[in-house]
Amino acid sequence: MQAQFFPSRTVALYMARLFIVRTFAILAALVLVLQALDLLSESGKILAVAGNGDAEVWRYVGFRVPQIIERFLPFSVLLSTILTLSTLNQNSEIVALKGSGLSAHQVLAPLILASFIIAILSFAFNDRIVSRATATLNRWQKVQYAALPIDRGDRTNVWVRDGEDLIEVDTVKGKGDAVKLTGITIYDRQNGNLIGIIRSAGGGRVEGGWRVDSASRFDVASGRISPLGAIVVARGVRPDQFTLTNVDPNGLSFGALSSAISDLNDAGRPTKALEGSLWHKISGPLSSVLMPLLGAVAAFGIARSGKLFIRAVIAMLLGFAYFVADNFALAMGNLGAYPPILAAWAPFFLFLLIGEIVLVRSEE
Template sequence: MHQLSFFPSRTMALYVGRLFLVRSFGILFALVLVLQTLDLLGESGKILAVAGNGDSEVWRYVGLRLPQIVETFLPFSVLLGTILTLATLNQNSEVIAMKAAGMSAHQVLAPLFLAAFLVAGISFAFNERIVARATASLSAWQKVEYARIPVDNGVRSNIWVRAGDDLINAQTVQTTGGTVKLTGVRVYERTGGVLSSILRADSARAIAGGWEFTNASRFIRRSGTVRELGTIVAAKGVRPDQFTLAQVKGDELPFLQLKSAIADLEAAGRPVDALKGVLWHKISGPLSAILMPLLGAVAAFGLARSGKLFVRAILGMALGFAYFVADNFALAMGDLGAYSPFLAAWGPFILFALIGEMILIRTEE
């Protein structure tokens, strides 16, 4: 009967789960305290160097930076909390007692999986409600080097839009009185993916049925000639909002807002694969907490008196840190377009879940 129940003992599950949560959050508190202090030592000078800044601005920086540190190091804390918990249970022969009672390795780890799932849920909610907003505010503040943030004038620069096979580039996009005006416009006209001509114009404004290009000219690639066109109407079917979409940074938006922004950008013909990877990593990132008990499980099994407990703990740490390296590498490859969004977000998670399960089965089950 014990083998068919995921939690054979409610008392044991509560004991192990509580031990895991207390140690994980205790490690997180210590890490955040140390890292926030070190980070503040490096940034406080820059903040106070700006005229008018004082203690309130330093505390504002702490309030914005602290959520980022918590988000970054929560999975590390869960990993270290897992290894410390399992090593302690092994050292005190409590794992041996559980095994002697008929519990399998998965049943021993079950309370940790449940507690880690709770941590993942808290992490996701924390990232959505606090971290995204703090990241956006801190990024805007750091762009002006901790000075007063100027009011957004609505001018966008170097905007690219795709219209069918054609690519449109505008040096600046300005919205005045509900009218969208472009300056320094280039339309790269392509046929079958091959450049055929380039339409240039000093400016363009949205009108009914298209865009009115001023002082336009067209360079014909095949003949190498330039034709002066004056004022013409072109780029029919291209919507003004395709140019006014703000540049989207995935880590500054919650999941649903980012998903909506990706849909808008995709409709505007903008590249979105990197943002899709960030979108799905908002789920796979917090869920990495569930992997930590599996990767750290090598510290739980095997005789502590054999002298290999320390080696097992180091192996568990190595597996956990290898996952974080692979995760960051996959995201970087996703940004470069080398990996698909799904592979960038979920590839390391699935790979290390299989590795952890294989090690657990081969060593204990």
């Protein structure tokens, strides 16, 4: 057995080139077909809006294509792995490599390295392009493909925690120190028990807290309502805690989502689902590294045995099983059934172990 991990630079470049070219060729074909099918259902909605034309259709394509690339790049890596290894096996090139003393891991090494580079490019592409396209497309779809309104930071039905107290605001307008609150309800709690409810028509930011006007307090113990006038409340609450409402993890970059999670934690809101999505921004692109290992079953075994097709099907089933497990774990994480790190990383390490076991038992 050769001692070097890449014993032949020529063979490594040859296999990596085959793998990368076929990956992006398959991805281009998938994007073309899937985007055409997607347009069949969406183009009618876009053109139904007065003033929309071909420019808006192409604008939609520009937003949608990055999402399709993000979703189906790992599928393309899987299919490219099976196609590349099956072709090498059928042409007895795998037999020649094995006969020269290479182990199965050494045969797969060029593909694993190439898939790791693809994973890095995928992470950068998702972080810089897909997140922005997703955020803009979501806003556009909310107005049913009409003209995009200017985002002035207005929010509705906002909840914020101030120590033990809970603050509910019907409407939040503006940003920073210019934030204006309308329909304020403060649930005054002590040792986990509700002792009073303060209501106000509105208020704004002042030095040292938030000034609410025409406030009144309902005392739970006595059942009485007492007028308070203008008072200062929520001294420890920042303006950005009111402007953070529903955070879409798909529309934020890794850094922006991490900052949003930190702010939501400060506001006392649940963040477990968002933390799982944050970790998945790394484990998702990294799944490309698994595909050569899961598809390796198509590479080994004598092609003349007539079982090459069966091996390719097994490799495809292993790959698709990973995607099913990954989506299931992420859904369980969103529901709070799985811890965030487990939801994002458990399928990756589980199928890494499965791929190694299948490879070792079948070849090594």
